[in-house]
Amino acid sequence: xxxxxxxxxxxxxxxxxxxxxxxxxxxxxxxxxxxxxxxxxxxxxxxxxxxxxxxxxxxxxxxxxxxxxxxxxxxxxxxxxxxxxxxxxxxxxxxxxxxxxxxxxxxxxxxxxxxxxxxxxxxxxxxxxxxxxxxxxxxxxxxxxxxxxxxxxxxxxxxxxxxxxxxxxxxxxxxxxxxxxxxxxx
Numbered sequence: 001x002x003x004x005x006x007x008x009x010x011x012x013x014x015x016x017x018x019x020x021x022x023x024x025x026x027x028x029x030x031x032x033x034x035x036x037x038x039x040x041x042x043x044x045x046x047x048x049x050x051x052x053x054x055x056x057x058x059x060x061x062x063x064x065x066x067x068x069x070x071x072x073x074x075x076x077x078x079x080x081x082x083x084x085x086x087x088x089x090x091x092x093x094x095x096x097x098x099x100x101x102x103x104x105x106x107x108x109x110x111x112x113x114x115x116x117x118x119x120x121x122x123x124x125x126x127x128x129x130x131x132x133x134x135x136x137x138x139x140x141x142x143x144x145x146x147x148x149x150x151x152x153x154x155x156x157x158x159x160x161x162x163x164x165x166x167x168x169x170x171x172x173x174x175x176x177x178x179x180x181x182x183x184x185x186x
Contacts, residue, residue, distance in 0.1 A: 028158035041149040048146030053118035079175045099154045112164035120168035
């Protein structure tokens with residue numbers, strides 16, 4: 001599973017099969033971005049901002065710290081922190097331009113999506129810590145709304161979102177495996 005997700009991320013990152021990705025992106029813009037009133041999507045994008053995701057993950061970490069769970073606290077912060085560093089470096093290295101018509105205040109590059117990276121990790125953490133059906137449902141619904149907002153507002157190409165999802169999911173699975181190995185030693 002991790003290998004498949006990483007292959008998806010790296011094919012996007014280095015531009016393998018570029019024409020296929022471009023066709024997918026054009027299809028998405030043709031079918032998804034024809035929204036006249038985008039106020040709803042601007043609100044969704046605002047509430048899905050990376051800094052809010054970071055705040056939620058810090059709150060979860062503090063909760064674990066108050067429970068005396070230093071390993072889970074460190075792991076939770078590490079999952080997000082290292083992924084964000086990798087995401088920032090990837091964004092600089094790949095330097096993919098944003099779609100035509102993107103939001104004027106989105107002045108950096110398009111891939112990977114900071115919204116989708118952080119939120120994918122947050123959703124995984126919520127499901128990992130509290131695997132009840134309603135947490136899973138609400139978390140996935142919120143993820144779908146935020147990811148959709150990035151398309152509708154033309155902040156990202158669909159392939160950016162897919163590549164970011166693949167990376168974030170693979171990263172979480174790797175971190176989960178590492179936590180399992182460390183947990184066995186305690």
